[in-house]
Amino acid sequence: MLSSSSKYAVNAVLYLAVHSSQINKIRAKEIAEAIKLPSPFLAKLLQTLSRENIVSSSKGPTGGFYLTPEAQQRPLLEVVKIIDGTDRLDECVLGLKKCSSEKPCPVHFSVQPLKKTFRKELEENSIASFAEKVKSGETYLFV
Amino acid sequence: MLSSSSKYAVNAVLYLAVHSSQINKIRAKEIAEAIKLPSPFLAKLLQTLSRENIVSSSKGPTGGFYLTPEAQQRPLLEVVKIIDGTDRLDECVLGLKKCSSEKPCPVHFSVQPLKKTFRKELEENSIASFAEKVKSGETYLFV
């Protein structure tokens, strides 16, 4: 449903949302270690997100990545959109081009609610709100 | 959620369930044309399914693929299992190794029930029952 890359990206962004701030930037390497990921690869993902201004960055010693308060208000779906491009989430599970309620594929009605709910969740909740639940121990990022 | 290969396979199997019988075998090429797929690739998938006895085949002129009535009674999930191997369906959407109700990932509770429903649907309904709905025009295989 999501590519590995965008799973990583979501994890990294939530990690930043929980741990970083403009005065407490975090190096790619530290995030990579935390979420157990090859660090040059994560760096690439962060660069992509940085180009789209969803994460902020600063070079040099004491440099690193962080999320501005504004960025934290954006929906988590933005991250997925940037990494996976378009709507991988909207595609028919059986690959039918024009699957719809009018011409449903054989599993349409059992899958459609799943996809819709998931997409809505990512669309309507901000990065910050997901991060809150991690902070409160309601949800987890690793293990 | 499913690989392209297993999407093709599901489509092909349902096509066979709808159109074939032991006395009306269907050539790989015909199925490939129907579901718009490179025919040598589909042939490979059908061979794999045939090795696992979910589709039956016969060589030579008038040869082709078909489903026995017994095969039609097997759950559609079998097809997915054979092609995608293990449980791609059970993995955490965010890629967490040990995502569970005790240590839920940030989207666990919104996605988990729906994944379960989907899996159950594939597990509890036979190929034949999916095929029935296609025959009755309730669901569709192409377009």
Added chain:
DNA sequence: TCTTATTAGGACAAAGTAATCCTAAAAGAG
């Protein structure tokens, strides 16, 4: 100003998946 630590970015390598090709084996038809 020089050194060092970090991100930026492009080129490249590896792995996995998707797709092709070729030859063999089987089975029906003449």
Added chain:
DNA sequence: CTCTTTTAGGATTACTTTGTCCTAATAAGA
């Protein structure tokens, strides 16, 4: 029995995704 049509299976190719490496740019601190 031979020819043709079809599946079977292995080897190979192509493509996409994932991951690495190297150099440049930038910023902080000595």
